[in-house]
């Protein structure tokens with residue numbers, strides 16, 4: 351049985367593709383086979399990305415107050431999670447937050463706003479922020495994540511210098527209406543199409559642990575493959591108190607690694623990003639996850655705290671990885687990332703973010 355995963359990697363490396371049965375076999379591999387799964391998927395990771403890790407940094411431009419009802423989201427209508435809520439950051443504040451992430455080693459800044467979708471004025475704001483950010487940091491990659499797009503908005507973002515657009519499908523089409531009722535799966539797919547046809551790099555991913563079946567996880571991954579997403583954030587549900595998913599714990603660290611490996615087998619050359627829930631679900635297997643995934647978010651998430659950015663960087667260094675485009679940041683002689691009183695060890699508890707964007711406290715970057 352063990353050879354199966356290596357054979358699968360051989361087949362993919364010589365131009366073949368994983369089938370849905372292969373993907374299911376990865377998800378259902380015996381725990382004792384975990385290292386074989388990782389070694390085989392890791393060959394694909396090394397083939398396409400070597401020992402690099404792409405480091406991304408989130409800036410939550412507008413937090414909470416969303417009229418949509420995504421059940422998993424702490425910012426949704428009806429969520430009682432005690433998160434930071436604020437309307438648009440100023441361009442200066444957005445730049446300050448983005449700059450902290452870039453100094454911490456990130457090469458891509460993800461500018462995110464809550465809400466169903468941007469107004470044309472919102473697009474103007476993000477365009478101005480992008481132009482200002484690129485003026486200061488010409489090499490930065492900017493990804494916008496603003497919700498459902500209307501005609502012409504993707505082109506406007508592209509013209510302002512935005513490189514990528516994120517809009518997650520989140521789950522399988524067959525499960526979508528169980529997790530949100532205020533928009534459809536097709537709405538989401540349509541926005542990814544708009545971003546793509548405007549020349550923005552499509553970023554779309556999923557959230558595991560929403561009550562989906564193995565088959566639905568596979569369905570979601572094959573949908574992302576069909577959408578040709580360049581980058582695929584794999585989130586693991588963070589079950590905020592005060593949301594419909596509070597106390598929902600469906601994942602184990604080993605399961606999370608298998609999900610990442612399955613994503614790698616199905617989309618071998620896509621950027622597989624370990625996204626929200628990395629610390630609480632992969633726990634001590636975070637570094638193992640990076641043997642198959644090749645991308646992370648540095649520091650904090652939109653509304654919750656990640657482990658210290660310094661710990662993220664050390665984890666990469668310990669595993670022999672280098673940050674894509676910012677190799678100097680891993681120089682042990684380089685200035686350490688800012689530390690501060692909110693710092694704490696990797697944790698299982700969900701800590702609401704109280705630093706960075708929307709606060710006076712230093713960012714975790």
Ligand code: SF4
Pocket residue numbers: 416417418419420423424425426427463464465466497
């Ligand atoms: S995921 Fe986005 S659209 Fe859905 S509730 Fe959260 S902020 Fe609103």
